[in-house]
Amino acid sequence: MSDQPVLLRVFRYDPGVDPAPRYERYQVPWREGLLLLAALKYVHDNLDETLSFRDYCCGCSWCASCLMTVDGKGVQTCSRPLKPGESLLVEPLWGFPVIKDLAVDFGLSIPTSEGVFRKMEGTLIRKEKRGEAAAGRRFPGA
Numbered sequence: 001m002s003d004q005p006v007l008l009r010v011f012r013y014d015p016g017v018d019p020a021p022r023y024e025r026y027q028v029p030w031r032e033g034l035l036l037l038a039a040l041k042y043v044h045d046n047l048d049e050t051l052s053f054r055d056y057c058c059g060c061s062w063c064a065s066c067l068m069t070v071d072g073k074g075v076q077t078c079s080r081p082l083k084p085g086e087s088l089l090v091e092p093l094w095g096f097p098v099i100k101d102l103a104v105d106f107g108l109s110i111p112t113s114e115g116v117f118r119k120m121e122g123t124l125i126r127k128e129k130r131g132e133a134a135a136g137r138r139f140p141g142a
């Protein structure tokens with residue numbers, strides 16, 4: 001199992017063109033240290049250049065621009081290691097409008113059970129429920 005490829009089931013949707021979203025499957029050769037964002041880059045560079053997503057910004061789990069929904073959870077894909085033979089469902093970050101495929105528009109606030117999250121200057125900032133100033137915390141679970 002050590003050299004099994006990674007299997008990615010990836011959300012695809014161009015709102016200006018496609019009548020509905022669909023999912024595409026891609027196999028990515030596994031290697032030691034392979035991260036999910038690098039696997040998506042492999043797909044783009046070698047298998048399907050039409051796949052859209054936000055490429056590396058900081059690359060070190062700081063800016064949150066690479067957040068996507070992976071198997072139903074918000075994940076910073078630049079720091080998500082992959083195991084050989086792993087199979088993942090990769091979708092755009094839930095709650096944000098899709099620009100194309102995995103790229104979303106972070107320029108709005110989304111209500112959650114913990115308050116309102118807003119993408120500003122590369123960081124997701126939590127506003128307190130009472131409507132006071134932003135608390136400056138990172139996205140939970142990221």
Ligand code: FES
Pocket residue numbers: 055056057058059060061062063064065066067076077078079
């Ligand atoms: S690219 Fe900045 S957190 Fe992933």
